Structures are given as structure tokens and as C-alpha cells.
Amino acid sequence: MEAGQRSLPGAALAGALALAAALAACGPRADDLPLQVEGGVPVGAVLSLTSNANAYGQDQQIGLELAQAWHQKRRKADSPGAPELSLRLEDGGGDEATATQAFNLLIDAGVVALVGPTLSQQAFAADPIAQRRGVPVVAPSNTATNIPQIGGFISRVSAPSTEIAPLSIAKALELNPSIRRAAVFYAQDDAYSTSESAIFQKALADKGLKPVTVQRTQLNDQDFQNQITGALRQTPDLIVISAQAVDGGNLIRQLRELGYKGSIVVGNGMNTPNIYPICQAYCDGILIAQAYSPELDTPMNREFVALYKLAKGGAIPPQLTAQAFSAYQVVAEALQRLNKRQPLSQFSLADARKALMAELLSGRYDTPLGEIAFSPDGEVVQQRFHVAQVQMKPGSLNGRFALLP
Amino acid sequence: MRDLSLLVQMGFGALLALSVYLPLRCGQLSLATPGFYAIGGYVAALLSTRWPALSGGGASYPLTSLALELLLAALVAGAVALVLGRPVLQLRGIYLAIATIALVEILRVLNLNMAWSGGAVGIFGIPQPFDGPAGYALATGVLLALTCWLCSRLEAMRLGRAMSAIREDELAARCMGIPTADVKLIAFVLSAVIAALTGVLAAHFLNTWNARQGSFDASITTLAFVVFGGSRIWLGPVLGGLVITALPELLRPVGDLRLILFGLVILVGPILFPQGVITPEGLARIRAAVRRA
Numbered sequence: 001m002e003a004g005q006r007s008l009p010g011a012a013l014a015g016a017l018a019l020a021a022a023l024a025a026c027g028p029r030a031d032d033l034p035l036q037v038e039g040g041v042p043v044g045a046v047l048s049l050t051s052n053a054n055a056y057g058q059d060q061q062i063g064l065e066l067a068q069a070w071h072q073k074r075r076k077a078d079s080p081g082a083p084e085l086s087l088r089l090e091d092g093g094g095d096e097a098t099a100t101q102a103f104n105l106l107i108d109a110g111v112v113a114l115v116g117p118t119l120s121q122q123a124f125a126a127d128p129i130a131q132r133r134g135v136p137v138v139a140p141s142n143t144a145t146n147i148p149q150i151g152g153f154i155s156r157v158s159a160p161s162t163e164i165a166p167l168s169i170a171k172a173l174e175l176n177p178s179i180r181r182a183a184v185f186y187a188q189d190d191a192y193s194t195s196e197s198a199i200f201q202k203a204l205a206d207k208g209l210k211p212v213t214v215q216r217t218q219l220n221d222q223d224f225q226n227q228i229t230g231a232l233r234q235t236p237d238l239i240v241i242s243a244q245a246v247d248g249g250n251l252i253r254q255l256r257e258l259g260y261k262g263s264i265v266v267g268n269g270m271n272t273p274n275i276y277p278i279c280q281a282y283c284d285g286i287l288i289a290q291a292y293s294p295e296l297d298t299p300m301n302r303e304f305v306a307l308y309k310l311a312k313g314g315a316i317p318p319q320l321t322a323q324a325f326s327a328y329q330v331v332a333e334a335l336q337r338l339n340k341r342q343p344l345s346q347f348s349l350a351d352a353r354k355a356l357m358a359e360l361l362s363g364r365y366d367t368p369l370g371e372i373a374f375s376p377d378g379e380v381v382q383q384r385f386h387v388a389q390v391q392m393k394p395g396s397l398n399g400r401f402a403l404l405p
Numbered sequence: 406m407r408d409l410s411l412l413v414q415m416g417f418g419a420l421l422a423l424s425v426y427l428p429l430r431c432g433q434l435s436l437a438t439p440g441f442y443a444i445g446g447y448v449a450a451l452l453s454t455r456w457p458a459l460s461g462g463g464a465s466y467p468l469t470s471l472a473l474e475l476l477l478a479a480l481v482a483g484a485v486a487l488v489l490g491r492p493v494l495q496l497r498g499i500y501l502a503i504a505t506i507a508l509v510e511i512l513r514v515l516n517l518n519m520a521w522s523g524g525a526v527g528i529f530g531i532p533q534p535f536d537g538p539a540g541y542a543l544a545t546g547v548l549l550a551l552t553c554w555l556c557s558r559l560e561a562m563r564l565g566r567a568m569s570a571i572r573e574d575e576l577a578a579r580c581m582g583i584p585t586a587d588v589k590l591i592a593f594v595l596s597a598v599i600a601a602l603t604g605v606l607a608a609h610f611l612n613t614w615n616a617r618q619g620s621f622d623a624s625i626t627t628l629a630f631v632v633f634g635g636s637r638i639w640l641g642p643v644l645g646g647l648v649i650t651a652l653p654e655l656l657r658p659v660g661d662l663r664l665i666l667f668g669l670v671i672l673v674g675p676i677l678f679p680q681g682v683i684t685p686e687g688l689a690r691i692r693a694a695v696r697r698a
Contacts, residue, residue, distance in 0.1 A: 050664055090657065091657075091663075095617070096611050096613060096618075097414055098653070100611065101410065101411060101414065101654050104408075104410045104411075104538070105408075105654075105657070108408075121526070121527075121613075124526075124527075124529040124530075124612065124613040125611045125613045128530075128533075128612040129612070132533070132537075144526065146529070150530070187525075188517055188518075188524070189513075189517055189525050189616065189617070190525050191526040191527070191615065193525070194525040194526055195526055
């Protein structure tokens with residue numbers, strides 16, 4: 001009697017799970033229903049608004065908000081027949097499980113396309129789900145290699161590190177041709193930093209500069225004295241860092257405090273004004289390759305910069321914001337073109353997703369990043385990249401990414 | 406279709422909670438669960454991506470290969486636990502906790518630095534044995550039901566009673582002739598096997614596996630499942646795992662406040678229920694009430 005009672009909850013649990021699974025298997029499939037266009041075509045976004053990746057998520061959130069406002073305005077002014085978009089933003093946290101869950105949630109809610117997730121590591125987990133269910137994904141910030149290769153429904157507007165990272169090395173050598181001894185630092189427990197560092201090291205080797213030392217750090221490290229003294233013993237005149245904003249900022253500060261005077265090149269993880277308060281005056285002079293230039297002189301970018309300045313009290317937009325804006329713009333314009341060809345309300349949800357993906361890849365887009373297009377497998381094709389040098393205002397926590405010619 | 410994948414993750418939470426619960430059942434605070442979870446995940450990820458013979462010719466990954474992975478992961482984790490268990494379980498209380506944290510950290514650093522584990526990027530493109538979350542829900546449900554059945558049987562079995570005796574007083578238990586070292590080792594190995602089996606399913610479910618899956622943070626999360634749900638009876642960790650995994654997702658409608666609310670629940674739970682939400686006494690009271698009604 002006693003044992004029988006005890007195992008009852010277990011049986012109930014198993015029963016409930018089996019029932020849920022059975023219900024799920026035979027329920028109606030949202031994919032076959034017509035696309036819901038009442039109140040705007042549903043588009044989803046998954047950004048890291050919490051966890052320690054939120055420094056990036058916040059930049060991106062502003063980009064999406066500006067893009068929404070901009071699209072609304074333009075729709076009213078130029079093309080009243082264009083479809084309205086209704087954006088649903090979900091927090092993707094900083095881990096795989098949360099991003100996966102957010103993707104599932106939005107796909108089940110019937111979104112026609114997804115923007116996100118913030119981190120490449122999350123993309124490897126969440127993108128295959130969208131791919132299996134046939135939902136177009138436009139990644140605004142994944143720079144690791146092999147992301148668009150996850151499948152035909154995955155694309156990105158963020159140029160991969162393989163294209164961008166070597167530029168800053170070349171620029172550093174151009175500014176100071178006497179550089180002979182390069183040291184490399186990277187956060188070894190971070191997917192982005194590890195893969196970008198490999199690209200940096202290859203770029204150095206291509207220039208005939210074999211790193212004199214490679215130092216590994218951890219994302220949560222605060223104190224880098226061991227690695228720094230180890231590196232400075234080799235008297236480097238160029239230090240190349242792949243780390244995220246917080247740990248990288250601290251690393252630069254400590255490098256300068258311990259007396260390093262040479263050039264510093266950093267990767268995309270520190271490509272946000274959020275580093276200024278961390279390394280403060282010591283940020284001055286570091287080199288970062290950019291996929292976006294606020295000084296790009298096109299009508300689209302001028303409009304974007306003006307919108308950003310209005311929203312943020314005169315600040316200059318960072319790359320992540322521009323890329324998120326572009327991702328939304330790509331989805332909106334592709335939907336608009338598709339709608340012109342065949343009204344969206346005539347599509348079933350599954351067909352709309354498929355048609356949108358084809359439309360998305362075939363178009364050209366005049367974005368704040370400049371004119372972009374996609375290769376057939378979803379990789380961004382971007383014309384221009386830039387290298388910026390951080391210039392801090394003396395005695396303040398403010399600075400800017402000054403583009404180098 | 407909605408939220409089935411959440412159900413899968415809740416199942417993983419409950420399984421990991423049971424893996425922490427088993428050593429606790431004989432009074433051993435082991436935080437090694439994420440380490441064995443990571444071992445299981447790597448076994449699955451490596452076998453399914455590096456061994457073409459396993460993936461068969463079809464579109465989806467064959468279930469027999471999944472079964473082989475489960476078997477191998479259980480064997481590997483069980484063997485590691487068996488070898489490490491003897492010396493590690495000589496330690497008690499907080500020292501055992503520290504040693505198991507060290508084990509998790511060593512595994513993490515190894516996985517970060519070994520070439521075969523893909524470093525921080527890890528292994529991606531893990532093939533899928535099921536078409537959608539429904540298959541995973543079923544597999545997780547079956548594994549969870551089996552584990553629950555085992556745990557409920559333990560209450561009536563000699564082994565389970567020996568475990569309880571060790572938890573109450575290890576010295577007294579030994580005086581009564583219970584081979585305490587062996588019993589503790591069995592609990593540790595069972596715990597490792599459950600975590601590794603969960604890891605195999607999780608690796609396929611997540612599509613990707615990396616060193617972050619088995620970290621110190623994960624140790625704390627799995628411990629929170631047990632602290633919240635209660636460690637006196639197996640239903641407690643199951644409830645803790647299910648609820649604490651689901652809560653951040655179920656709270657999504659409240660927007661930015663969700664993690665604050667989640668933190669509050671974790672805080673308030675142990676204050677209101679210091680023994681955990683589910684205790685044998687509480688269950689007995691519910692049973693009595695049901696009988697009266």
C-alpha cells in the first residue's frame with residue numbers, strides 16, 4: 001500500500017508528459033494557417049537584454065526601436081500600401097537555453113522572420129531550430145564563422161571577423177611600420193574571443209609577425225597582472241586583444257598602468273562606447289576595425305545618425321546599433337517587395353516565410369552600413385569597412401571612435 | 406506545439422535536481438552534477454558529429470545510435486564517478502562540496518583546452534534524432550519517470566534505508582553494520598549516471614555543446630532546485646527542477662521585471678519553507694486531508 005501510493009505521483013508525472021507530447025503531435029499546425037496581417041505582420045527579435053551580454057543587447061534594442069520609428073514614418077510618407085510590421089522583442093539572456101526558448105516562443109507565436117540572437121554561441125543553438133521550422137533569421141551581430149552555413153534560412157548583416165579583424169592589424173602596421181614583436185591576449189572561455197583571436201593570429205602571421213606570446217584570460221577575470229607581466233617580459237610593441245567589453249576594458253587599463261606604451265588593437269567585442277567608463281583615459285589610441293562608420297556620407301546614414309542623436313542627446317551611434325537597424329530594415333524592405341508582388345494576406349504562414357527568405361536574399365539594401373546585399377548562402381556582402389581609433393576627451397569619461405583615413 | 410520545448414528543459418531541470426538529491430539522500434553535498442552532465446553531453450556531441458557510421462543514411466539521426474550514446478555516456482560517467490568517488494567521498498560536508506566544485510572546474514578547463522572538444526566554441530551542428538520537441542519531451546519524460554520510479558523504490562529498499570540511516574547519523578549507521586563507504590559510492594555513481602544521461606539528451610536538444618554547459622554557475626543552479634523543492638523526499642527536487650526552470654520563461658509577460666520576480670521567488674521560497682516546499686510531513690498532511698475528503 002505504502003509503496004503503491006508513493007509511486008503514484010511518478011506515474012502521474014509520466015502520464016502528464018506523455019499526454020502533453022501526444023497533444024502536441026496532433027494539434028493544429030500554425031504553419032498551415034494564413035499569415036496574420038491584422039495589426040501588423042509579426043516579426044520577432046531575440047536580444048541579450050539581461051546577463052553580461054546586455055551591454056550589446058542595449059545598443060541593439062535602440063537600433064530596433066529607431067528602425068521601427070523610421071519605417072513607420074517612411075511608410076506613411078512614401079508608400080501607404082506597404083505592410084505594417086509589429087515587432088515582438090524577447091530577452092535571449094546570455095546562454096543557449098534562454099535564446100532557444102525565446103526563438104521557440106516567437107516561432108510558435110507565428111512570426112514571419114526573426115532578428116537575433118545577440119551572441120554567436122547562442123546562434124549555434126537557436127538557429128537550427130528556426131532552420132528546421134523554416135523561419136528566416138537575420139542575425140544583427142553574429143560574427144563567428146559558419147553561422148550562415150547553418151542553413152538556407154539563416155542570414156546575417158554583421159560581417160564576419162574573418163573579413164574585418166585583419167584590417168586593424170594592417171592599419172596598426174601602416175601607422176607604425178617598425179612593429180616587430182606582437183603579443184596576443186584572448187578570453188579563452190568565450191567562443192567569440194577564441195575564434196576571433198585565431199583570425200588575428202593568422203593575420204599577424206601573414207604579415208610575418210609571429211606572436212612572441214599568447215596569453216589566455218577568462219571572461220570573469222578582473223586582475224590580469226600575471227598575464228600582463230608575462231607578456232611585457234617579451235617587450236612587445238603591438239598587443240592584440242580579443243575580449244568582451246568589461247574584461248577587455250580592464251585589461252587595457254591594467255596594461256597601461258603597468259607601463260605598456262606600444263600600440264593596442266582590439267576586436268569587435270569592445271566595439272561599443274560602453275568601454276569608455278571602464279578603461280577611461282587609457283582607452284585612448286586603441287584601434288578597432290569597424291563594419292559601420294557614422295561618418296559615411298549617404299542620405300540613409302545621415303538620417304540614421306540624426307535619429308540616433310535625437311534619441312541619445314547628441315551621441316554618435318555605435319556599430320551594433322547600426323547593424324540592428326539594418327537587420328530590421330532588411331526584413332521590412334523584403335516584406336514590402338514581397339507584398340507588392342503578391343499581397344501578404346494571400347500567403348499561408350509557412351509559404352510567407354519561405355517566400356520572404358528568397359526575397360530577402362535576392363535584394364539590395366541601402367542601409368546605414370552602406371549598400372549591402374547577400375550571398376546565396378546568407379552571408380552579408382558589404383562594400384566598405386573602416387578602422388577607428390578611440391579618442392578620449394581629456395579628463396572625461398567620454399570619447400569617440402575616430403575613423404582613420 | 407506551444408511550450409513543449411520548455412517542458413523538455415523542465416524535465417532536464419528535474420533530472421539534474423534528482424542527480425543532486427541522490428548523494429544528499431545519504432547526507433553528501435556533492436556539486437559534481439554539472440561535471441557529469443558535461444561528460445554526457447560531450448559523449449553525445451562527439452559520437453554524433455565525428456563518427457559518420459552512427460548517423461545512418463536517413464534524414465534524422467537513428468534512435469539506436471542515441472541509445473548507444475546513452476549507454477556509453479552512462480558507462481563513462483559511471484566509471485569516472487567510481488574512480489573518483491572513493492577518495493572524494495572520504496571528505497565530508499563543505500569539504501566534499503569544495504572537492505566536487507574543483508572536479509567541475511577541472512573538467513571545464515580541460516574542455517576549454519583540449520582540441521577534440523572544440524575549445525570555447527564547442528561542438529555545433531549536432532544531428533537530431535527527433536523531428537521536434539515532442540520526441541524530446543517523450544524521451545525526457547520516460548527518463549524522468551524511470552528515475553522517479555527508482556527514487557521512490559529506494560524509499561522501500563534496503564539501499565534506500567541505508568542511505569537514510571547514513572544521512573541521520575553516519576557513525577551510528579556504520580556501527581549497525583551498514584557499509585557506509587559503499588552505499589555513498591553507489592549514490593554518487595547513480596547521480597553521475599543520471600546527470601550524464603540528461604547531458605546526452607540536452608546536447609541533441611540544444612544542437613550545440615560547449616564548456617559553458619558544465620560550469621560552477623550550473624552547480625549552484627542545480628543546488629537551488631533541491632533547496633527550493635526540498636531534499637527529504639524525491640518529489641521535492643523534481644518539483645524544484647520543474648518550477649525553477651520554468652519560472653523565468655513563464656514570467657516573460659511581465660517583461661523587464663521577470664528576473665527580479667524570479668529572484669524574489671528563490672529568496673522567499675527558503676524563507677517560508679526552510680525544509681523545501683515538499684516535505685514528508687507536508688505530504689502526509691495532504692494525504693490525510695484527501696482521505697478525509
